[in-house]
Amino acid sequence: MEIGVVYPQIELSGDPHAVRAIGLATEKLGYDYLLMFDHVAGAVRQNRTQPLFGPYSEKDPFHDPLVSFGFLAGITERIGFATGVLVLPQRQTLLVARQATDVDLYSGGRLRLGVAAGWNYVEYQALGQDFATRGKRLDEQIELLRKLWRGDALKFDGGFDQVDNAALNPAPKRMIPIWCGGGSEPAYRRAARLGDGFVFSGPLDKILTGWGQLQSFLEERGRSGEPFGAEYILSEGASVEDALEVLHRWQDAGGTHFAVRTMGHGFTSPEQHIDFLSDFRARSA
Numbered sequence: 001m002e003i004g005v006v007y008p009q010i011e012l013s014g015d016p017h018a019v020r021a022i023g024l025a026t027e028k029l030g031y032d033y034l035l036m037f038d039h040v041a042g043a044v045r046q047n048r049t050q051p052l053f054g055p056y057s058e059k060d061p062f063h064d065p066l067v068s069f070g071f072l073a074g075i076t077e078r079i080g081f082a083t084g085v086l087v088l089p090q091r092q093t094l095l096v097a098r099q100a101t102d103v104d105l106y107s108g109g110r111l112r113l114g115v116a117a118g119w120n121y122v123e124y125q126a127l128g129q130d131f132a133t134r135g136k137r138l139d140e141q142i143e144l145l146r147k148l149w150r151g152d153a154l155k156f157d158g159g160f161d162q163v164d165n166a167a168l169n170p171a172p173k174r175m176i177p178i179w180c181g182g183g184s185e186p187a188y189r190r191a192a193r194l195g196d197g198f199v200f201s202g203p204l205d206k207i208l209t210g211w212g213q214l215q216s217f218l219e220e221r222g223r224s225g226e227p228f229g230a231e232y233i234l235s236e237g238a239s240v241e242d243a244l245e246v247l248h249r250w251q252d253a254g255g256t257h258f259a260v261r262t263m264g265h266g267f268t269s270p271e272q273h274i275d276f277l278s279d280f281r282a283r284s285a
Helices: 016-026 065-073 092-108 119-127 134-148 186-194 204-220 238-253 269-285
Strands: 002-008 035-036 080-083 111-116 154-157 162-166 178-181 197-201 231-234 257-260
Touching: 002 080, 002 269, 016 065, 035 065, 035 119, 035 257, 065 080, 065 092, 065 134, 065 197, 065 238, 092 111, 111 134, 111 154, 111 197, 111 204, 134 154, 134 186, 178 186, 186 197, 186 204, 197 204, 204 231, 238 257, 238 269
Parallel strands: 002 035, 002 257, 035 080, 080 111, 111 178, 178 197, 197 231, 231 257
Antiparallel strands: 154 162
């Protein structure tokens, strides 16, 4: 099992020095990877005809994960980088292909691209994309990313993207893994069709049910014998003892990745988050 760290960006006031501190600590403490969430902008929830039900608002700071990983690739040597998850349908596919390729090249093949449809329609509007068709677009984007990463000139005439005999150059030296995220049956079915793995978050008992459902979809598609990653992101506020128990339950369920989340404890400095990570790592070794 690979054990990673969730970057606690909403609790660090957008401090750029914290990215360096926690990135370096993740590697020094022996973790396998650093995971970052993605939001381009936070939206005010009040006074909206169409409610926003997601967990974040304009008061929660976010750094761009691919930009951050590009920086961290230059100051680390071993740890992997994972988006958990990138809201792909609100972004230009070709641009994401270019950015992800460069992160993977700069890091020596250490990127894992987690993608999902997202929930914030305000971000979609501000980025000029259609919120209503995000699921269909995501399916097409995963296909197009893999075609672009082959590096050959291609013609692609999709429902959302068109590429007229153009190539991504330089291309990555490998096919970057694409993991799916979400919490619904369509997300699980998408992963069974198109994904290299799945990023789960939420109450573990519910997630174990979802993981079983996803495994049945993999079996339906004849993929049960293929390598397929399953990551669980620890819920906020879990103590070290609770985190260790969840880790063991997830491992017993066949999980392959486990991301430690230090948010929800009231920490106010990178050092406090690092102390928690140090304690967990020492006790999980």
